[in-house]
Amino acid sequence: MTEAEPSPSLLQPIVAGVLSAVVGFASTFAIVLHGYTVVGATPAQAAGGLLMLCLAQGALAIWLSTRWRMPITLAWSTPGSALLAATGALQGGFAAATGAFLVAAALIVVAGLWRPFGRAVAAIPTALASAMLAGILFEICLAPVRASAAMPGLALPVILAWALAWRFARLYAVPVAVLAAAIMVLVATPLPPGMALSITWPEFIWPQFSLGAAIGLGVPLFLVTMASQNVPGLAVMHAHGYRPDPGPIFTLTGLASAAIAFFGAHAVNLAAITAALCAGKDSHPDPAKRWVASVAGGVGYWVLGLGAGIAAAFIAAAPPLVIQTVAGLALLATLGGALTSAASEERNRLPAMLTFVTTASGLSIMGIGAAFWGLVAGGALMLLDRARA
Template identity: 45%
Template sequence: MRAFAPPASFSAAVVATIIGFGGTVALVVQAGQALGASPSQIISMLAALAIGIGATGAVLSWRLKMPVVLAWSTPGAALLAATTAGYDWATAVGAFVLAGLMMVLTGLIPVLGRLAGRIPAGIAAGMLAGVLLPFCLKLFQALPLDTILIAALVAVFLAFRRLAPVWAVPAVLVVAFAVLAVRGQMALPLDNGLFTRLDPTMPRFDWKAAIGLAVPLYLVTLASQNLPGLVVLKNAGYEPPANKLIFWGGMSSTLMAPFGAHGVNLAAITAAICTDADAHPDAAQRWKVGVLYGLLYLVVAAFIPPLAQLFMDMPAHILASITGLALIAPLTGALTTVFTHEKGREAAILTFVATASGLALFGVGSAFWGLVTGFAALLVLRRN
């Protein structure tokens, strides 16, 4: 019987799954904690994301005959974890639903996609950088609490960034878990059982959360995840149907939002692994890597409780340090975009500063006010 795909395809899918899940799972856990989610709701959040990523990606890869690799919204998770507006979990879930519906409309109505694509890159990057900066600062703020371990984690991160960049964060996780286990600070993560149970929440819709959470979540996911994901597919020689992919990512997000999923979207880094020629020598058959990746995510979804508990039980300062290291590369990319585009640079920097400040007015968080500041500055500066 002929094999579904060569061994290289399986290994590429496994590597992409480990990097995709392990790279920023600590951030998603922090996002849930920041929004007041219970342990069972955080488990449901991760499981819903994994199901959306796995099922939607596998079906799209099979139907479109191209490796459609999905991921959760990393900048979206950072946005949620950084919010200071005091939203509760039900209100946050309502914002997830609204952000998903906005993505669905973007896929259905081509003009919306074109308008969203015209958002100045510097403004979008400034908001993203402002969201990410506080997490990276916490890495060094936590250093006095456990100097030797955190310094070791930074050293491991830098060594792998030089030798094998995509493995840097997974290597940090392995070292952190190993040291904590030796110290007796990690127990067998079985308090919540072995198998996943989804925990639905009735969404609560609030205008402040719609403006301060849903709109920034939609914009940062579109600009920092979906658009780069389309570029990866194009660079690999495919002609991705942009509207269809954005629509189904938004639909998956909307359907899984009541279970805690904040955003399912196209991947970039993991997509690059699955679309590379090393994953399958025949580009026409490379869609099978996307199917394998999706199936692996469904397997992960089934065993979320012990995986999530590892991070929920981790000392807060170590969790913050791992999150900070995981966001160094995205912060670097966002700041590069802010400073690369000379036109509108001051507006982008104002967006960055306003967002990073943590400003909250009228119950609306800093990401929204960062966008308002940036667009206002851009309007004034262009008139001059």
């Protein structure tokens, strides 16, 4: 930049940050609310959980970015929400799910404070972690196909809108699908009176702890959050020249996740996709000023969180298959990446596929869900192969 050129305005990173919040919220809020509902939350509890996620990740993004002068962008665990939807109702209801949320949060804190544990988690073979994630996502990614057969009049316009947006503006494909779904629901479904004026505040939920929920939901939630959000989030930061210390980030996000778990919210973590909007050169030519984008994104999530009650009421009024269609479309790219990573190494391909099919089967033994048993099955086959070698 020459002296004659004007300095770029701080409006540029502010716009980038607000855009990251809007895209992140619009692309995945339906997945979050659907996951909470499946594990037993009422619409009010689901809305309260979504609000607490927005408040927590916004506050942490503002504080960390201001303190470190880096674009530290946070998000909720979208794969974790898909895990909730795949796990289904727990014995003990939503209170048991909040107990599992606390278990996952505690493990994230331990990973941040105790480096050997963090390294041990990172040492879980990528093929198995990716295969477990693919198995979690598989069922919900079938929803667009099933909805096309069950209610083509509602589902096909949503899929068409998503496909056209994916062709011409991929970043906005899922928000466009959400908008299309909203239009179809407004046309076909009567909505609750006064929905536009409703604001739902968080509801305190006293957690219940059980071994089945802790192992079947808490541990897999921790693993998918670390493997599918925190690790890729760090990679995005590194790719743009930022080297934050992961220990404090994991510790703080784990503590925040523990606090909001009492209000029915699951994990907050580093963002991956939306992080690139804040950390990239489109945010600001000067890397030292891109932290402003993450601060603006944090404020954006606070504002969007106030609409959580409206979103939950809308989701409750809409046909479930339509919401699942949007969620499935939003997760297709993640499913493709997980399957590619799972099958990339020939030696680990069969254990990874065993993990995938076991997780996708929905198997439950002793109250422990399929995601855990998928890792056990694939890990056992991998160990057997190593022992033979």
